[in-house]
Amino acid sequence: MSSAPTPAVAPNPSSERRVAPRRQPAMGTVCRLDSPDGGPSALALVWNISQSGISMLLNAPQPAGTVLAGYLESMVSDAMLRIAMKVVHVKPLDTGDYFIGAHFENPIAADDMKPFIAEE
Template sequence: MGTVLRLDAPDGGPSSVALVWNISTTGISMLLHAPRPAGSELAGYLEPMLDEATLRVRMKVVHVKLLDTGDYFVGAHFDRPLTTEELKPFVADA
């Protein structure tokens, strides 16, 4: 199962898409093609690749790491904890 995060564009232009690497009720790690500085506030929609579910989320970036591929590994904390039910469409069944 794959999940993406469609991030709002600050200028109202096209959204950027992040590949969700890990997600929990309190935060997210993702791969992005451009850096987002620590402390940045982001918002967007979580979308599973094989489902119609979407969830609006807001978060604050806590760390950024440049990878050898040229992409960025970004970690962020949600502005509020997600419920188990909210999280369910975006994680694989254990």
């Protein structure tokens, strides 16, 4: 008696951890981080954003657990929003930059987020 090959089983997808949908930022959306020593602020390129958090590219690492504060800014309008966040992950990139994910200390209201997200 011959047995049929066992079909491949797809691995279980990782559980979804996002509490709010991620959105593509509007052109020119950056995050200007406060400097802890009063020097020049760091400028991060926003990769994606949601009401609960942000992913960004930064030229310096920020260890997980670090609390950061600064402003979401639009380089093409006068929109600016004060934010505080806690770093949840950091990944070095081949370019020498770092991909950083953080949760906002206080979620951003949908209306406050509008200037910083791309139109659908």
